[in-house]
Amino acid sequence: MNLHIETITQLVTFGIACIGAVLGILNTWRNFRSDQVRLRITPEHAFLPGDQRDFLGIKVVNTGSPSITISDVGIELKGNKRATLSCSVLNGYQEGSLPQRLASRESAQFIIPNNKLSDLKQERLKGVYVRTACGEVFKGTSDAFRQISMWINQGKYS
The missing domain is CATH 1.20.5 (Single alpha-helices involved in coiled-coils or other helix-helix interfaces)
Structure with a gap:
């Protein structure tokens, strides 16, 4: 027992x-x-209030815990080249500029003007990228980006 x-x-x-x-x-x-920095990058069609044109929008969501600062946004080109483009930042309904601070679970949308994209007509576009202030680079692509890329190469995007 x-x-x-x-x-x-x-x-x-x-x-x-x-x-x-x-x-x-x-x-x-x-x-x-x-403790890791994690961003979700989604290129998408963007429309500004009162404007009928279709812009390239880059939605960035901070899915990690630490707050981050976005210092650079642009297009990734064939051959590991990058095109840094000036853009507007829509954080909610407020317009801003880079650098942009994002706390955990916050998002921002970066709008790239069409005239900046039409300059890339001869380039092969792979996706978009976002660089943080600490130098980390995050990349993203989507069906919307592939469609916009096709329109740029055909000269339909201006």
Whole structure:
């Protein structure tokens, strides 16, 4: 009888120790991930109030925990080249300029004027990029970007 109780006690202790080990690993992973800078970059069609033209909009969402500062936005070209373009920033309904600060879970939309894009007619466009103040580069592309890229190459985007 006494041996049976000792075995059950050891099994319960071992089970609790395993649960503690798994929770410790999960907590370490969560802390590691929370310190990383993560941005979701989505190129999209953008329309300004009172303007019928279609602009290239770059939506940036800070999905990480730390606040970040966006210092540069542009188009990624074939051959690892980048074209930095001046753009307007729409954060909510307020217009701003770069650099733009984003807290955790905040977003901003960057609008690139059509005349800046028409200058890239002869280039092969791969996607958009966003550079943070600490030098990290995040890239994105979408079906909307591929459509706008096709329009630029055909001369239909001005």
